[in-house]
Amino acid sequence: VSLSHEATYVQLRRWLKQRSFRNPYLLPAHFPDSGRGLMVTKSLKAGEIILSLPKKCLLTTSTVLESYLGEYIKRWKHPISPLLALCSFLIAERHAGIGAMWKPYIDILPKTYTCPVYLSEEVIDLLPRPLRKRAREQKTVVQELFISSGPFFSSLQRLFTVKVEDVFDYDALRWAWCSINTRTVYMKHEPTGFLSGEPDVYALAPFLDLLNHSPCVQVAAGFNKENSCYEIQTATGCAKYDQVFICYGPHDNQRLFLEYGFITSSNPHSVVYVDKDDLQPQFSTTDNGQMTKNLRLLAEHGFLENLTFGLDGPSWRLLTAVKVLCLKPEEFPSWKKVLLGASVSQAHEERTLNFVKSLCCCLLHESHKVIQKISMLRSTRTESEQLTLVKALRREEHQILLKSAEILQNLRPDLT
Numbered sequence: 001v002s003l004s005h006e007a008t009y010v011q012l013r014r015w016l017k018q019r020s021f022r023n024p025y026l027l028p029a030h031f032p033d034s035g036r037g038l039m040v041t042k043s044l045k046a047g048e049i050i051l052s053l054p055k056k057c058l059l060t061t062s063t064v065l066e067s068y069l070g071e072y073i074k075r076w077k078h079p080i081s082p083l084l085a086l087c088s089f090l091i092a093e094r095h096a097g098i099g100a101m102w103k104p105y106i107d108i109l110p111k112t113y114t115c116p117v118y119l120s121e122e123v124i125d126l127l128p129r130p131l132r133k134r135a136r137e138q139k140t141v142v143q144e145l146f147i148s149s150g151p152f153f154s155s156l157q158r159l160f161t162v163k164v165e166d167v168f169d170y171d172a173l174r175w176a177w178c179s180i181n182t183r184t185v186y187m188k189h190e191p192t193g194f195l196s197g198e199p200d201v202y203a204l205a206p207f208l209d210l211l212n213h214s215p216c217v218q219v220a221a222g223f224n225k226e227n228s229c230y231e232i233q234t235a236t237g238c239a240k241y242d243q244v245f246i247c248y249g250p251h252d253n254q255r256l257f258l259e260y261g262f263i264t265s266s267n268p269h270s271v272v273y274v275d276k277d278d279l280q281p282q283f284s285t286t287d288n289g290q291m292t293k294n295l296r297l298l299a300e301h302g303f304l305e306n307l308t309f310g311l312d313g314p315s316w317r318l319l320t321a322v323k324v325l326c327l328k329p330e331e332f333p334s335w336k337k338v339l340l341g342a343s344v345s346q347a348h349e350e351r352t353l354n355f356v357k358s359l360c361c362c363l364l365h366e367s368h369k370v371i372q373k374i375s376m377l378r379s380t381r382t383e384s385e386q387l388t389l390v391k392a393l394r395r396e397e398h399q400i401l402l403k404s405a406e407i408l409q410n411l412r413p414d415l416t
């Protein structure tokens with residue numbers, strides 16, 4: 001469904017036209033699977049520029065430093081981060097409403113997001129274990145940013161007629177943080193001395209940021225110094241009246257969920273991560289004391305991260321980690337051999353395979369239980385959107401684990 005006739009998009013086009021941006025064949029539209037995105041009204045050949053956005057349309061830290069916030073940022077005793085400068089500007093412009101210079105852009109930004117920082121503890125508890133930890137870390141990052149930014153926000157009081165705490169509250173910062181995290185393009189800026197030394201690599205790119213992600217397309221993107229435009233070129237082409245996608249990177253579904261608050265079905269990059277707490281001793285015939293020793297050895301050699309099941313079965317790292325976990329006291333001196341991929345004995349290989357099968361089965365059981373649980377939950381409208389997303393994530397995970405279980409069923413112990 002085309003959205004281009006709606007007032008907010010008409011205003012945005014007018015505003016972009018004043019800044020020399022024209023693109024008559026890209027239309028904002030609503031798509032059933034991916035929500036709002038851009039549709040092309042002519043076919044695009046491989047190598048064609050999808051969109052070329054003039055520098056004047058980009059919102060960067062230079063925009064903020066040149067704005068009414070600039071003198072406050074430059075005067076502030078501790079230089080604030082580029083991220084906080086952008087967040088503060090978005091919040092101030094949203095509050096200014098009708099009088100804001102960036103109003104047509106602010107109006108098309110989502111009002112809320114589905115990134116983990118928006119999730120309740122109950123919904124976070126339904127995530128796969130490794131993602132649960134990272135979701136909580138994201139919430140902590142935003143909460144800490146809010147607390148540490150309080151004094152800077154207070155310094156802006158003269159700009160507002162209402163109490164500054166009512167403008168720069170936690171909800172506003174969370175919204176601005178997600179707007180930047182989910183929508184900016186990478187653009188490196190020279191340090192100005194007015195901001196902290198953290199990387200200044202963000203640019204908000206109105207209209208261009210309506211492009212959705214697909215893992216199946218290839219694009220080249222970057223700032224073209226010759227014409228001073230941020231450009232995106234397609235390497236795969238696009239048929240007339242189709243949605244134009246770009247690729248945000250070779251991200252698995254957990255990363256897409258964490259960074260952007262969505263997942264894609266049949267994502268070729270997706271894997272199921274195994275957390276070290278999933279490696280419970282109950283699967284093993286090795287005694288607890290030896291298991292603790294084996295786990296310590298794995299931790300010392302950095303073998304407790306990136307352990308995965310994929311569509312092609314358990315990863316080499318996961319198999320190797322489990323081989324170490326299955327070492328009995330008399331086999332322990334062979335640990336170096338195991339890390340190098342050599343076999344210890346037929347019995348050890350069999351123990352390893354049984355352990356990995358039980359682990360896969362246990363993860364399958366858990367994801368099935370969570371999918372069932374979500375189907376039974378009653379939820380508000382906001383929670384329902386979040387739960388649909390978590391359920392889709394769990395379903396994708398379930399498919400991967402089923403495929404892995406099938407592969408493991410046909411695997412001979414000597415081929416692990």
Ligand SMILES: C[S@@+](CC[C@H](N)C(=O)[O-])C[C@H]1O[C@@H](n2cnc3c(N)ncnc32)[C@H](O)[C@@H]1O
Nearest residue numbers: 034035036182183209210211212213260261262
């Ligand atoms: C840069 S914006 C793209 C435009 C966005 N759909 C909008 O309406 O503003 C990135 C956000 O779009 C959504 N998105 C991008 N690709 C998607 C896809 N393939 N399926 C579902 N949502 C997607 C996610 O919410 C993501 O955080």
